[in-house]
């Protein structure tokens with residue numbers, strides 16, 4: 001029985017919502033006894049997040065004629081609701097693309113009335129982590145001059161150099177600063193309010209455009225009140241959808257102004273997206289099932305209420321924190337972010353000593369125990385473990401994932417403080 005499935009057979013956890021199935025699994029990497037695996041898999045990377053059953057069901061609809069007024073109304077309603085989520089009176093434009101699509105669409109289009117970036121202009125980007133650095137590379141490829149503001153990758157961005165870069169810009173070549181709100185690669189939250197304070201201190205009128213792909217719909221984001229001029233978001237994090245849809249929030253701009261200048265753009269152009277016609281709005285065939293699912297996904301935070309959502313994330317984050325504090329007692333494990341106030345409530349990045357061979361531990365958690373944990377990207381590859389704890393998560397899932405992490409560490413002989421799961425339960429119980 002084991003022989004036929006010994007090689008090349010993998011079950012990477014069953015998606016939540018599937019009924020339990022039993023699989024006899026033989027790891028090709030070890031001499032361990034076959035494991036009778038049953039139950040549901042848990043997905044804990046920082047994205048894509050788990051898609052709840054009701055959203056999956058919303059996908060399962062026959063295709064419709066997307067040229068109808070009904071469908072156009074459905075799209076418009078979703079986009080209006082999406083604008084309310086990060087609390088902006090601006091408009092939301094949708095792109096049938098991953099978050100990277102919106103990250104390119106934002107700088108090549110107007111950020112507000114008459115606010116277009118031209119070739120040769122300067123954009124400062126605080127180098128907070130892999131996602132910030134990737135954005136810098138992207139706009140550079142578009143012909144923009146990027147000023148990379150160096151910053152400690154274990155703390156929130158350093159405001160001094162940001163203020164200085166803007167103070168030195170007497171000729172006002174800087175039109176806009178691009179910054180990442182929650183840098184998923186490090187688990188650090190960079191408060192956009194502090195960035196605006198730095199720009200004000202330099203008496204600089206630069207626009208502030210924020211990558212809010214990770215935190216949207218999970219933690220507080222007040223676009224207008226915090227004087228953020230534009231934002232980008234994606235479908236597969238807080239919105240619990242699969243990847244493939246992304247959004248730009250910006251103030252409306254008269255098409256005659258928007259068409260006058262700026263960077264070259266065609267299908268990313270935002271003017272056509274003002275049209276009610278659905279194929280114009282998406283510059284092609286709209287992703288029809290994704291829109292149905294988006295409608296379903298938007299109903300969830302609307303029902304739970306933003307106050308409850310914003311309270312749940314720190315609560316579950318606190319439970320993870322309690323386990324990590326206990327395990328870190330050995331010195332082989334630590335929290336990556338050195339500033340406790342800047343640790344993102346949407347996910348933790350834990351630093352491991354290289355001897356731990358983290359990627360093998362992650363593989364084991366995934367393949368044998370059905371728990372997907374995030375690895376590191378960029379310079380911390382192999383050294384950081386990322387535990388996403390955002391959105392569709394409860395008191396059963398958090399100790400479940402942490403229990404498997406502890407199990408894997410114990411089986412691999414990695415020194416760690418004991419009692420992490422107990423500390424999680426105590427944190428959830430508030431005592």
Ligand SMILES: *Cc1c(COP(=O)(O)O)cnc(C)c1O
Nearest residue numbers: 098099100131182184213214234
């Ligand atoms: C996930 C993520 C992205 C990338 O989104 P894609 O959909 O993969 O393009 C960008 N920025 C941040 C902060 C993210 O968390």
